[in-house]
Amino acid sequence: MSKFIFVTGGVSSSLGKGLTASSLGRLLKMRGYRITMCKLDPYINVDPGTMNPGEHGEVFVTDDGGETDLDLGHYERFIDESLSRNSNTTTGSIYSSVIAKERRGDYLGKTVQVIPHVTDEIKERVKRLASDDLDVVIVEIGGTVGDIEIVPFIEAIRQFRRDVGRDNVCYVHLTLVPYLAVNGEQKTKPTQHSVTELRSRGIQPDVIVCRSDQPISEGLKRKISLLCDVNIQAVISAIDASSIYEIPLAMHEEGLDDFVCDLLKLDVEDHPINLASWEDLVDRVEHLDRTVRIGVIGKYVNMPDAYLSIVESLNHAGFHHGAKVALEWIDAERVPTEIGVDVLERLDGIVIPGGFGERGIEGMIAAAQIARESQIPVLGICLGMQVMVVETARNIAGLEGANSSEFDRLSPHPVIDLMAEQLDVSDMGGTMRLGAYPAMLLPGSRVADLYGTEVASERHRHRYEYNGRYKTRLETAGLLCSGVSPDGRLVEFVERPDHPFFVGTQAHPEFKSRPDRQHPLFQGLLDAALDRAEGRDPHLIDLDTIR
């Protein structure tokens, strides 16, 4: 039977609950335990798919097409397991099923209430993740204890221990220990208050992870242990790390996994930890002796979390090449008027990321043109690929007014368009192509070379597609379709063989990159960008080997 670890947060949001949970997950995995993770989000949206990335950060997409919280990205990158739509549950989705059951009469005339009906539904969602093939399920509760919306979730996880037994549940609580410069002291009061709040809901934490900008001394740990009634070994000091990938090792040094295993009666003798591969990774992260400048030209650049997985994918490729990625956030709306050719030419590489809506589109199209003309390595992701297609259509194929019909319904040349069968977009949820789809790669092309395979599976999240009616004209204009859906109808990859690196993909490759297994497209971009940075000749693709 699976064991359960619940991770809650107190004092403040954004303390890094997701990273703490992920790090613990990684440590258990490095002990050979089989684990999965999930996030319970107390907001009322049914899923984050409708939330503005400029406010909420990126929407992470799972293989099965779940639109989920960005913390699932951390989970996948740390534990290296593919999660599913069931790995993220919100208040909205809980209520949707409770209300649907009520309408069906499933509650047999009972008054439907938060306790037990909503709490049962929450517990059911968590229990559903458990299986004979899993040793541990780690559950992160979004928000902060004390929030109004979090109460049913806290109540559900309180009941959970009673349902499955004391030895099968561990409560980890993350708090902040601030440093007060005036008297030069670290303060435990916020932690005490937060634990009191948790206790008032019936949960006594087993472990307290303390975020702080400097280590928590033994004396302070003793104080927290005494006042919050946790074992002193269970007070874990979590200081700011220079790279997120250092956190698992720091947590291990603090004894987090040892304590949790002991509490859950998970055998540590039979499961000694093997840190070697992660230490290797961290060693690479700490020794990046080259620098590569990559510009991200998007519309949510004031909220870098909107592009979290892209940033991490670039970092992963950087770890592979021993290069530090210096990111430049470029507001697409300022290209090319305020940010022109000269600025972009100083970059070693460009990413044009995904996005929805018209704002910034013309700037992204201009950036694609500059990248093409100035031979700057560029990777277009989803919307980024679409603007590459529009740019070629307008500027080389002579298709005046070419556009995506998302931005110009009356365009004479809708080179990016809705597929015929998906014309109804009145419901903004669920009308997209979501999740993993395979693509057949053109042998000899750059993408086939990078992937090293003939089939690539990537996750999607978009409504519009390359309009196949323009394929011949666009290919004649030099933009090769180098990957298509197995039935040949959808274009999944485009590239310019005559360019150091000009690659677009309709998918979101950033969701599959791992710190120790960089993604081929980001690796390819960085390879070309480093050639540019360090003055080497670009690697061009020979058209004769393709056709």
Ligand code: GLN
């Ligand atoms: N807005 C575009 C579409 O829906 C691109 C989406 C994206 O970049 N994820 O097709």
